[in-house]
Structure formats: structure tokens, C-alpha cells
Amino acid sequence: MGFIRTLITCGAVAAGLYSSACTADGRAVDTRSGRGGGASAVPVTTAAVVQKAMPIEIQVIGSAEPYSTVAIRSQITGQLIAVNFKEGDIVQKGQVLFELDKRPLVATLEQAQANLQRDMAQAANAEVQATRLQQLVDRGIAPRDQGDTAKTSVVAMNATVEADRAAVENAKIQIQYATIPSPLTGRTGALMVHQGNLVRANDQTPLVTINEVAPISVSFAIPEARLSDLRRYMARGSLVVTATPQGSDRASMGRIAFIDNSVDQNTGTIRIKGTFSNEDGRLWPGQFVNVVVTLTTEPKAIVVPSVAVQTGQQGTYVFAVKPDQTVEMRPVTVERVRGADSVIASGVTPGETVVTDGHLRLVPGGRISEKKPLDEGRGGSTGQAAQ
Numbered sequence: 411m412g413f414i415r416t417l418i419t420c421g422a423v424a425a426g427l428y429s430s431a432c433t434a435d436g437r438a439v440d441t442r443s444g445r446g447g448g449a450s451a452v453p454v455t456t457a458a459v460v461q462k463a464m465p466i467e468i469q470v471i472g473s474a475e476p477y478s479t480v481a482i483r484s485q486i487t488g489q490l491i492a493v494n495f496k497e498g499d500i501v502q503k504g505q506v507l508f509e510l511d512k513r514p515l516v517a518t519l520e521q522a523q524a525n526l527q528r529d530m531a532q533a534a535n536a537e538v539q540a541t542r543l544q545q546l547v548d549r550g551i552a553p554r555d556q557g558d559t560a561k562t563s564v565v566a567m568n569a570t571v572e573a574d575r576a577a578v579e580n581a582k583i584q585i586q587y588a589t590i591p592s593p594l595t596g597r598t599g600a601l602m603v604h605q606g607n608l609v610r611a612n613d614q615t616p617l618v619t620i621n622e623v624a625p626i627s628v629s630f631a632i633p634e635a636r637l638s639d640l641r642r643y644m645a646r647g648s649l650v651v652t653a654t655p656q657g658s659d660r661a662s663m664g665r666i667a668f669i670d671n672s673v674d675q676n677t678g679t680i681r682i683k684g685t686f687s688n689e690d691g692r693l694w695p696g697q698f699v700n701v702v703v704t705l706t707t708e709p710k711a712i713v714v715p716s717v718a719v720q721t722g723q724q725g726t727y728v729f730a731v732k733p734d735q736t737v738e739m740r741p742v743t744v745e746r747v748r749g750a751d752s753v754i755a756s757g758v759t760p761g762e763t764v765v766t767d768g769h770l771r772l773v774p775g776g777r778i779s780e781k782k783p784l785d786e787g788r789g790g791s792t793g794q795a796a797q
Contacts, residue, residue, distance in 0.1 A: 451776075451778050454772070454778045455780070456764065456778075457715050458761065459764060460712075460713050461712055464713060465704045466704070466705045467703060467746075470632055471700060472684075472699050474627070474693040478596075479620065481616035482508070482590060482618050482619070484590065486611050489511040490609050492605060493601065497599070500596070508590040518581045518584065519578065519582060522574065525574045525577065526578055529570045533567035536560070537567075540561050595624075596623060597623050598619075600618070601618050603617050621695050623691065624687065627686075628651070628664065628693065630683075631680060631682065632680060634673045634680055637680055640669075648666070651703045651704070653699040655699050664684040664686035665685055666682060666684050711753045712758065714751070714754055715751060725741060726742055726743070727739050728742050729764060730762055730763070730764055735777055737765060737774065738774055740758060743757060767781070
């Protein structure tokens with residue numbers, strides 16, 4: 411049994427759990443804290459356990475995407491004679507982007523109008539002829555079948571006139587298609603067809619693509635386990651969502667505008683969209699962003715610096731400083747982490763002090779001393795050099 415205890419104790423030393431060494435007879439002797447030997451205290455830095463308001467958040471990675479996007483295509487075939495913007499320009503809704511050669515279309519319109527005039531005259535003549543023949547039929551001079559034929563001719567000519575009117579309207583519409591305006595306000599992409607080229611109706615390749623970037627959408631996914639929390643807090647009011655581009659420290663604020671109608675079974679997440687005004691153009695379509703959805707704020711959360719929380723075989727713990735300047739290993743439960751702070755669910759109370767640096771040389775019951783600030787040390791060296 412003594413041999414087994416020796417192995418256990420020395421094994422703990424080898425694992426770094428205690429700052430000790432094994433003697434020849436198997437006893438573990440503390441070589442760092444100096445308990446029983448009077449060694450100096452371990453220098454550490456500490457911080458107080460505080461109670462303050464902390465937001466409850468969902469933090470994920472998302473991507474910016476256009477609020478709406480339109481691929482501009484021509485609805486007629488013709489030569490492109492004018493491009494009224496430059497690649498990457500911000501264009502306004504209704505602004506003329508492209509102009510096609512409309513001369514063939516104008517000729518087609520004039521031909522349709524001429525056909526309309528001709529057929530209207532023929533229809534008027536057929537009406538007069540039918541009226542005269544009907545009078546003869548009524549007097550018994552002309553056979554009745556001739557009167558019926560004359561009426562049919564009038565109906566046919568009137569239908570021809572209506573067809574001509576439709577042809578005129580279609581020709582006018584085709585002329586309108588020769589001028590292509592922007593259907594929305596947005597930023598243009600690369601120009602795919604340049605001035606002078608022949609443009610075909612409904613070509614597969616668009617002339618240009620316009621993305622609406624103000625406002626802009628940010629798409630992200632949250633775990634399905636957080637969906638109930640999200641919906642519960644959304645029922646109390648609209649939730650604020652922030653998006654920070656990678657490598658930036660400035661966040662844009664927006665609102666949740668869309669929750670998908672099903673959970674993705676492959677990933678166990680649900681898709682969410684936020685809408686951002688993006689008036690400063692900080693967010694760009696296709697850009698990855700850090701998304702934070704603030705659900706609510708916990709007014710009295712127990713907070714410690716995240717660097718104070720250590721992880722061991724038994725879970726997370728902190729070294730709490732006792733009034734006699736010794737430390738004890740205190741198991742804690744971390745509820746969530748926000749930036750450099752950790753919200754503690756149990757294990758410490760406000761007002762206590764925990765170690766934030768110097769953990770490697772600490773053992774339970776060891777004595778500590780506060781490290782001197784770096785500025786103070788540099789100032790002392792300067793003063794001695796001056797003397």
C-alpha cells in the first residue's frame with residue numbers, strides 16, 4: 411500500500427498538479443510554494459469578481475448579401491448605341507442605362523399605323539355597303555343572303571382594325587424597350603456587353619447586374635436549440651443585431667427581418683436574415699461578418715475576467731484569493747463568455763478576488779503576492795539610472 415501511495419503522489423507531481431519533487435523514499439516535497447520551508451510568495455496578478463449588467467447574445471458568422479439583385483437583359487434585338495454609366499457606379503431607379511438603335515422599330519411603328527388607317531377606311535366602306543344592301547333586302551330587291559354576307563364583312567373588317575391597333579401598341583412598346591432604365595437604386599457590376607455590339611432579345615448573358623446595397627441583408631444561421639429563445643424575445647419586441655466585417659472594429663446595427671420556415675436537418679441550424687441600412691457602405695455583398703444578436707440584458711450577472719478561468723481534469727476552476735493571501739482552487743460553472751469577460755453561474759460571489767496571471771506556479775494553499783505594474787518597474791529603473 412505504501413508503494414501505491416508513492417506512485418500516486420509522484421504521478422501527481424509528474425502531471426504538474428503540485429509544485430513538488432519526489433524524494434528517494436517516495437515522499438513528495440513542495441519545492442515552489444515552500445510550505446513548511448518558508449519559501450517566498452508566488453507573484454501573481456488578480457482581479458475582483460464583479461456584478462454588472464451583461465447582455466445575453468447569440469454570436470455566429472454570417473455573410474452580407476444584396477437586399478435585391480437584378481440582371482439587366484434586353485427584350486429586343488438591336489445594336490447597342492449608348493451605355494450611360496460606368497462599371498461600379500451607383501445608379502438611381504429610372505436612370506437610363508442602355509440605348510439601342512430604334513430606327514427599325516420606328517419604321518415598324520409607322521407601317522403598323524399605315525395598316526391601321528387603311529383597314530379603318532375599308533371598315534367604314536364595308537359599313538356603308540352593308541347599310542345600303544340591308545335597305546334593298548328590306549324592300550325585297552336584294553336577296554337576304556347578300557345582306558348577311560355584307561354584315562359579316564363589316565364584323566371581319568372591324569376585327570382587322572382592332573388587330574392593327576394592337577400591332578401599333580406593340581410597336582410602341584418595342585420602341586420603349588430600346589431604352590433600358592434601372593429598375594432599382596443600386597451598384598452596378600461588370601459590364602458584359604459594350605457599345606457597338608449586337609444585343610439579342612432575352613440573351614442568356616445579362617448586360618449588367620445591379621445589386622441593391624443600401625439597405626443590405628446579412629444572412630446567418632443559428633443552432634436550432636437557440637430558436638426558442640430567439641422567438642421568445644422577438645415576441646417582446648424587435649431584436650437588435652450587429653454585423654462587424656472581418657478585420658474591423660466598427661459594427662453596423664440592423665434588425666431581424668426573416669426567419670426561415672424550416673430547420674436544416676443536415677446542419678441542425680436555421681437561417682436568419684437581418685436588414686441593415688448600410689448608408690456608409692461598410693457592408694459589402696459576399697463579405698463575411700461577425701454577427702451578434704442581443705436577446706436581452708441580465709442586470710446582475712457575476713463576472714470575472716476570462717483569463718482567470720482555468721480548465722482541469724475536473725472541469726473549470728479559478729484560484730480564489732483568501733484574506734490571508736493564500737489561494738484555493740474553486741470549481742466554477744461558466745454560463746457564457748463575452749469578449750474578455752466570463753459570466754459565472756456558480757462558484758464565486760461578488761467582491762471576491764481571483765488570480766488572472768501566474769497560475770502555473772500556484773497550488774492550493776500557496777501564498778501569493780501582487781506583481782508590480784510594468785510602468786512602475788520601468789520608472790524605478792529610470793530613476794536609479796539618473797542617480
